[in-house]
Amino acid sequence: MKMINKLLKMSGKNKKGTKLGSKDQKDVAPDQKSPHPKKSSSVSKEASIKSADASYCRKDLLKLSPSFQETPQSGRLRLFIDKLRLCCVMFDWNPEDQSQTDLKAIETKRQLLLELVDFIGKSKSVFTEQAVAEVMKMVCTNLFRTLPPKVHKTMVDPEEEEPVFEPAWPHLQIVYELFLRFIVSGDLDVRMMRKHINANFVNGLLELLDSEDRRERDYLKTILHRIYAKFMMLRAWIRKSISLTFYNFIYATEHHNGVSELLEILGSIISGFAQPLKAEHKQFLRSVLMPMHKVKPLAIFHQQLSYCVTQFVDKDHTLAPDVITGFLKIWPVINSSKELLFLNELEELLELTQPEEFEMILEPLFRQIAKSISSPHFQIAERALFVWHNEYISSLIADYREKILPIIFPALHVNSQSHWNSTVNTLTLNVLKIFMDLDNDLVEQCSKAYEKKEEDDIKKMAERKQAWESMMR
Numbered sequence: 001m002k003m004i005n006k007l008l009k010m011s012g013k014n015k016k017g018t019k020l021g022s023k024d025q026k027d028v029a030p031d032q033k034s035p036h037p038k039k040s041s042s043v044s045k046e047a048s049i050k051s052a053d054a055s056y057c058r059k060d061l062l063k064l065s066p067s068f069q070e071t072p073q074s075g076r077l078r079l080f081i082d083k084l085r086l087c088c089v090m091f092d093w094n095p096e097d098q099s100q101t102d103l104k105a106i107e108t109k110r111q112l113l114l115e116l117v118d119f120i121g122k123s124k125s126v127f128t129e130q131a132v133a134e135v136m137k138m139v140c141t142n143l144f145r146t147l148p149p150k151v152h153k154t155m156v157d158p159e160e161e162e163p164v165f166e167p168a169w170p171h172l173q174i175v176y177e178l179f180l181r182f183i184v185s186g187d188l189d190v191r192m193m194r195k196h197i198n199a200n201f202v203n204g205l206l207e208l209l210d211s212e213d214r215r216e217r218d219y220l221k222t223i224l225h226r227i228y229a230k231f232m233m234l235r236a237w238i239r240k241s242i243s244l245t246f247y248n249f250i251y252a253t254e255h256h257n258g259v260s261e262l263l264e265i266l267g268s269i270i271s272g273f274a275q276p277l278k279a280e281h282k283q284f285l286r287s288v289l290m291p292m293h294k295v296k297p298l299a300i301f302h303q304q305l306s307y308c309v310t311q312f313v314d315k316d317h318t319l320a321p322d323v324i325t326g327f328l329k330i331w332p333v334i335n336s337s338k339e340l341l342f343l344n345e346l347e348e349l350l351e352l353t354q355p356e357e358f359e360m361i362l363e364p365l366f367r368q369i370a371k372s373i374s375s376p377h378f379q380i381a382e383r384a385l386f387v388w389h390n391e392y393i394s395s396l397i398a399d400y401r402e403k404i405l406p407i408i409f410p411a412l413h414v415n416s417q418s419h420w421n422s423t424v425n426t427l428t429l430n431v432l433k434i435f436m437d438l439d440n441d442l443v444e445q446c447s448k449a450y451e452k453k454e455e456d457d458i459k460k461m462a463e464r465k466q467a468w469e470s471m472m473r
Contacts, residue, residue, distance in 0.1 A: 055085075056085055056086050056088065056089055057089060058089055058091075058101070058102065058105045060086060060089070061086055061089055061105040061108045061109055061112075062101070062104060062105055062108065065079075065082070065083065065086070065112070066079065067115070068080075068115065068119055076119075076123065076125065077125045077126075077128065077130075077131060080116070080119060080123075080125070080126055080131060080134075081130065081131060081134045083112050083115065083116055084116065084131075084134045084135060084137070084138045085134065085138070086109070086112055087109055087112055087113055087116065087138050087142070087175075088137065088138050088141045088142070089105070089109065090141070090142070091105070091106055091109075091168075091171075093167035093168050094167075106170075106171075109171060110170055110171060110174065113171060113174040113175060113178065114174060116178055117174060117177055117178045117181065120178060120181055120182055120185070121181060124187050126182075127185070127187045127188055127189065127192075129192055132188075132192055132193065132196065133196070135178075135179075135182055136196040136197075138175075139175060139178070139179045140201075140204070142171065142172065142175045143172070143175060143176070143179075143204070143205075143208065144204045144208070147207075147208070147210060147211055147212075150212060150255075150257075151164045151212060152164070152212065153255075154255060154297070155254075155255055155256075155257070155259075155297035155300050156300070157299070157300055163213075163214060164212035164213060165213055165215075166211065166212075166213040166215075166216055169213065169215065169216070172216060173215070173219075176216070176219035176220075176223070177219075179223065180219065180222060180223055180226070183197075183223070183226055183227065183230065184226055184230075190230060190231060193231070194231070194233070197227060197231055197234070198234075199234070199237050199241075202224070202227065202234060202237060202238055202241060203241060205220055205223065205224055205227075206224075206241055206242070206245060206258075206262075208220055209221075209224075209256075209257070209258030209261055209262065210256055210257050210258055211257060211258070212257055217257065217258050217261045218261070220258070220261065221258075221261040221262075221264060221265060224238070224265055225265050225268060228265070228269065239269070239284070242262055242265070242266065243284060243288050245262065246259075246262070246288050246292060247288070249292075249295070250288075250291050250292055250294070250295060254295050254296055254297065255297075259300070259301045260300065260301040260304050263301055263304035263305055263307075263308055264304050266308050267304060267307045267308050267311060270308055270311040270312060270315075271311055273315060275315055275316070276316065277312070277315060277316050281312075282312075282316075282319065285309070285312045285319065285323070286322065286326070289305065289308055289309055289312075290309075290323070290326045290327075290330075291330075292305055293305070293327070293330055293342070294330050298338055298341060299337060299338070299341060302341045302345070306341075306344070306345045306348060309323060309345065309349070310345075310348050310349060310352060313349055313352045313353070314352050317352060317353065317354045317357060318357065320349060320352065320353040320354070320357045320358075320361075321357050321360045321361045323349060324346070324349055324350075324353070324361050324365060325361060325364070327342065327345075327346060327349075328364050328365065328368055331368055336375075336377045336379070336380055339372065339375075339380055340379060340380060340383055343372065343380070343383045343384060343387075344383070347386075347387060347390060347393065350387075350390075350392075350393045350396070351390065351392055351393065353396075355396060355399065358396050358400070359400060362400055362403060362404060363403065363407065366404050366407045366408055367407055369384050369387065369408060370407055370408040370410070370411040371411070372384035373385060373408060373411040373412065373415060373428070374410075374411040374414055374415060376420070378419075378420075378421035378423065378424050381415065381419065381421070381424045382421075382423060382424055382427060385424065385427040385428060385430075385431055386427070388430070388431050388434060394434070398438055401435065401438055401439060401442060402439075402442060405435055405442055405443070405446050406446055406449065409443075409446040409447070409449075409450055410450055410453075412428050412431060412432055413447070413450055415428035416428045416429055416432060
């Protein structure tokens with residue numbers, strides 16, 4: 001938006017519209033014709049503004065158009081509509097196919113778009129039914145297009161790969177800015193816009209979110225959020241359309257460039273849900289957000305996904321057992337980077353879990369934490385042990401230590417004796433010291449039970465070996 005404002009200032013300095021000739025200095029309405037046209041063999045000058053049914057081509061862009069300042073107040077709406085129609089002229093952005101005439105017309109259209117953005121912010125006359133229809137036509141013509149073939153065949157972190165830029169961005173940016181200022185204006189009649197901003201329009205915006213240009217996705221995210229806030233009749237449809245986009249992403253393609261932006265929109269939507277949560281919202285959590293943790297490119301959008309899930313648990317703490325249980329069912333086994341993401345999100349969820357819900361899931365939960373503690377990958381083991389650095393979670397563990405310590409003691413004992421990483425070894429000893437300070441007798445009981453189990457395992461191994469030897473004779 002700052003760039004657009006800067007461009008508007010430059011446009012105001014460099015372009016002041018077309019001045020009328022010395023014979024035509026009088027103020028004449030744009031659509032007013034001379035009552036006595038001159039008859040001569042030479043080609044007469046064309047009117048600066050065409051009739052309402054006129055269509056435009058690239059040649060029309062090369063003809064100078066009057067500015068809003070030079071036009072009387074009564075003719076500015078007609079001029080506004082005329083400029084909107086001129087901006088419906090489209091171009092091929094392949095540099096090899098562009099002539100000097102095309103380049104000049106492209107720059108002229110850019111200047112016209114900047115004029116329109118400036119005029120929308122200063123005039124209330126642009127919110128009439130006719131003007132609104134023309135604005136929407138121009139926006140749809142410029143924005144709704146077939147996206148080019150993807151440069152990246154798989155989802156990539158935008159910070160790690162070279163960014164992909166939309167060739168038509170010099171025009172698209174200003175069209176997005178114009179439309180954004182248009183829909184956020186307090187002078188816009190929402191009832192008038194209902195026939196223009198409908199389900200098909202929303203679906204068109206959602207399809208554009210698959211663009212590889214991050215700048216375009218940022219504008220689309222803001223616009224969709226504004227539409228959700230302003231057009232209440234479209235809210236259910238927007239949520240449903242986002243769900244369908246995610247279903248296709250999870251179960252079909254595992255590739256969509258706008259997943260992060262869609263999740264950011266959802267994060268704002270979820271934070272505004274009324275309590276108690278509706279059944280459809282809980283179903284969305286279980287059938288959409290939880291399965292999204294299974295896809296391969298989870299790391300690209302995990303931060304936004306984690307925020308959405310924790311928002312649900314924050315609003316209704318009774319969801320914590322279902323969410324954590326769902327987590328444990330899809331816990332990664334061989335993907336260490338993904339397991340680190342799961343551990344991070346798990347800690348955030350446990351911070352929002354009440355003691356009664358914590359007791360319901362502590363056995364399967366700490367069986368998994370014990371596996372992570374004994375992981376040979378030092379980062380996973382270290383991250384699992386960092387759970388005890390969280391005061392609230394540590395207090396919950398202390399309250400239910402009689403059930404938790406027997407589950408995790410074998411992993412703690414092995415780590416303290418033989419883990420190859422010194423940091424993990426030190427953290428493990430610190431956790432054992434915490435339990436010893438809380439209940440030394442319990443630690444002794446667990447230690448004896450572990451030693452007895454080790455002896456029983458050795459005995460069973462010997463018996464099994466003896467049985468196999470007897471069978472081989």
